[in-house]
């Protein structure tokens with residue numbers, strides 16, 4: 001029997017979406033689609049479907065630490081992605097874990113689901129600002145998260161620059177501001193404070209977009225695990241998520257998921 005070479009390894013630290021559209025499930029599907037070995041540290045379990053989040057339970061900090069150590073100390077990781085972290089305690093523990101790991105970290109500072117359900121306690125925002133964001137290679141906030149974290153309310157493309165500067169103050173190496181909720185083309189701004197990349201994609205008139213943010217952040221982590229630069233990884237990830245949104249499909253009575261296998 002022959003042994004194949006191991007693919008790059010990527011770890012998601014995030015919450016479970018029982019409906020399979022977002023969270024850890026979206027992350028692992030993205031990793032499979034992009035040819036890396038996906039691994040997961042569960043931070044919380046949600047009872048969730050196309051209509052919203054019906055319940056959420058966070059895991060004990062020791063359970064999160066133990067999963068992380070099991071994966072990193074034996075298997076090793078070439079990139080880490082973080083998503084739903086639920087509480088200040090978990091944010092602080094995960095910030096410490098990723099700071100001590102020699103791999104790039106993509107931090108999706110998940111605050112609220114598309115249905116408006118809170119996925120992060122308000123009391124955790126300060127820990128996100130002061131501990132999690134400084135540990136990020138790339139932070140990927142959407143406009144609601146930017147407003148929550150910095151107070152900057154983005155209404156135009158010009159505001160994206162102010163928002164990016166405000167997030168960079170917290171210390172991530174790069175920030176990708178996702179302007180998808182603005183009218184017109186889906187415009188995102190990627191910057192490290194020196195270089196700037198404006199990423200534009202035509203808007204798809206598809207309401208089935210559940211899991212978009214998780215998918216984008218995971219796809220970026222996959223690119224970084226392959227040794228791509230941050231701008232290269234982000235451009236490829238945006239292409240992947242644009243296809244996944246275009247192929248998003250109806251499930252249940254509400255908002256369906258993006259399609260990871262398009």
Ligand code: PLP
Nearest residue numbers: 015022023084113114210211212
């Ligand atoms: N549920 C979980 C567990 C998540 O991690 C996320 C996003 O990161 C969501 C739900 C929200 O997904 P969406 O905003 O695409 O509905």
